[in-house]
Amino acid sequence: MANQKLISFDLRADFGFFKKPDYNDGILLSYNMLHKPALLGILGAIIGLKGYSKKGEFPEYYQRLKELPIGIQPLDHEKGNFQKTSVKYTNTVGYANDDGNLLVEEMMLIQPAYRCYLLLDIENPDHSKLYEYLKNGQAEYIPYLGKNEFQAWWLMDNDGSVSLKEYNHEAFLPGQDFLLNTLFIKSNPLKDEQVTVKISFRNRTISNQATFSYFERLPVNFHETLVQYQLYDFAYTDFTLSQESTINNLFQIEDEQGTKAVVQLF
């Protein structure tokens, strides 16, 4: 624990596109949420690790960072969703198209923003470098959200400061109902984890009036044999979760202002 640092930084871009590899005909869809393999790629770019280079071999960033526990919290979203738009590209150059023009239509995210939590082991040189680079707003390669035209940043507006925050942290074992700030891996139906709406007849007020639950199947790592994303069911909600919930890998964090929150790192 002494070597661990739990930090977060806010990653933003004008657009984002995290391609779903399900199919390749017609409009290409994007995951709505930043997922772990994509975040690891961004972190790898920041500290200068190599990306895809050879068939049958996982990229350097994945090999070196895959054990890093991360958490993701969407920012400026609408019930978990980001606005999306579709763009059509036409590529007419001959060397790219043996059989006519290349037409691609992509659904992209508009102004996606995520708070990324990282549990760094400072004795690990990669983690240590990552901490320094994030703190100083430095990057070896330009980070982007899915496509290199969608450059990402974690600098705050105008003043040039970085959004990096450091937290005191400890493992969280639900002893009471709690709110979870990040996306989390859902192993049971969410309704079994939620605390139902409570109505106080004395005050005539409604407590725990939640507004939404968001679900998405997101990649967490690669299947070693099939060499493809392994997907897990994720949820994100503003419901209060029950103390009996079975959600794992929870951490209670406290920032410099003393604000406490619960996050899941996976």
Next chain:
Amino acid sequence: MLKEIVQFTQSLKEQEMNNIGVVPKEGLHIVLTLKQEDNQVYWPPDGFISEIYTKKMVGLTSFLQECAAWAQAAWMVNTNKCFDLPAKGIHSCSPYCLAFKRESLKGGAKYADAKTKLPERVNAYFAKALDLLDDESEKQRIEVFKYALNSEEKLDAILSQIPEYESLKDANYIVFYLNDPLEAYQKTNTKYLADKLFNTNQFNLSVDDVVYGTSDFINGFSTKKAYRLHQTASFDIAGRISSVEARTLFEFHDIIDRGILPRPLPIFVDRDELKKDAVALFKKGAEDGERIGYKEIIETLNEKHNDDVGNYYLLFYLAGEIKDFDFVSKFDYYLNDEAGKPWKVADYFSINYQPTVKNVFDFQYSILVSILNNSLVVKTKAGGFQYKFFDDIDAKYCKSDNTYLLVMKYRKAFYDFIYKSKRQAVTQLMFDDILQTSILDDLRLDEIKNNRHTQEYSIRQKLNIWFSLSENFERKYKPVETMANKLQTHRKFIQQLTKNEATIETDEQYAFTVGQVIYYLLTKSKTSDTSYKRLEPFLQQVHAKELNKAIARLFDTYKHETFSSNFRTPFAEVMAYETKASIRDLMPTTLAGIFSQNALFSDKEKKEEIETESTPTEE
């Protein structure tokens, strides 16, 4: 996405929806029955019965129902996976069935061009189809079936006995079935599909006794597109699916192509009760022969589950392509303003148009039709509606080129707003852009017919909508005053101005007065063309200085006319006012000035104006 579709298809199958809405191919269906005597199987030349099926038919005979079920278990996955390569003329893939289009026979469009005529390819087809059978005696029976169909003469002999054959079009099918149980068809079909459900078998991998391969569901290998190939990735195939998933996706493709599911299609996850209720509604709609719409489904579920509908994927599938697939966390049915009251269009511009817009579907059918000139949500002459959220739209069917551009620019946002409850999708800026562009377009297109402005109603209707609803959309800053409040203030102000009790102090007061002055001056014209086109030179101005010059020129043209005393002060104030603000930004106020009751007329002129004012009628 595939996983969600697979789970959804399982739900459909659990509620036995996989066979609803199956119809035969349009064309001639002929069933051959083999006979057996003394251990000999043979086919008597008259041993067949037939029926024709056209899409105009209402209801299916039991014969056609049986044919439809057989065909479903005998059809190819696609032409690249049929048994008649490279010609691709035979579309069945079963030893019990032979199906092709009329165009492949003598007299058909493809007959002359075929190097090897279809009847000559029948033997090769059956050679491949027989591989699907293991039982030798069954193979012998199929040989007899084959023998009945494997030459032009034999096909002619059967078809010449069927009078309906003559009426077939090139695109119609001719399908021969062997009168065997459906189970036999299904058994061979399973064997055929086992090999064909993946896009290709080249990349199959076996993990824990489950075969994983490349999905064939709207997926292909574009080896001729260099930019689509992974040049350096660790993998050859980005995502393999299991054989069970491949089979389920094939079934989903089959079901959705029947047109029995709503569009867009809500696919519920996490909440079983919603999932079951939704599928029950699809099923009822399909059984009743009507495709139940998204609106009806959501409204029914919303009512049953106390406005707590959400957690579903919304799939828009059109013509074999996925156009949109997105998650909806919560469906917000009602449209309420900040005070919690339903949206209401007020009749600010005197046409008696004041609908209440309680929910997103009221918005779709009432407001969207009007503001986008019947081009996105199209109200048909028969009274129904068509939706162009993802279709190709031909600009010539839109009111103007600008309307076409507005539809193409904003239709995805409105789709998200209505169907996915994404309130941030439509912003006030977008709404203002649509209304301003649309009203200016109407002004440009206005004509005088039968002594009436053709676009008068449309313009006033849009102004009503604009001034009533604009603030309800997503906006960056909460306005202190609404457009509607400002309109009332401006109307009071102009009354004071005409009486010399006020002076123009703000740009908005200037813009409103400009609108009143221009309209007043134009009424002095004796031209036969009094359409609103004449406003264009003024509305195109950007700088107040230039606009004032244009108004001065207009005044100069009619200076010989008599002007009311109400006109003097507003005109003088307009001429004296200076601002560097863009006139374009003040457009809503200028338009409001033009279309509000004009305070500049004298009582006598007002009477004449009323007499010549056209009576607005709905188009």
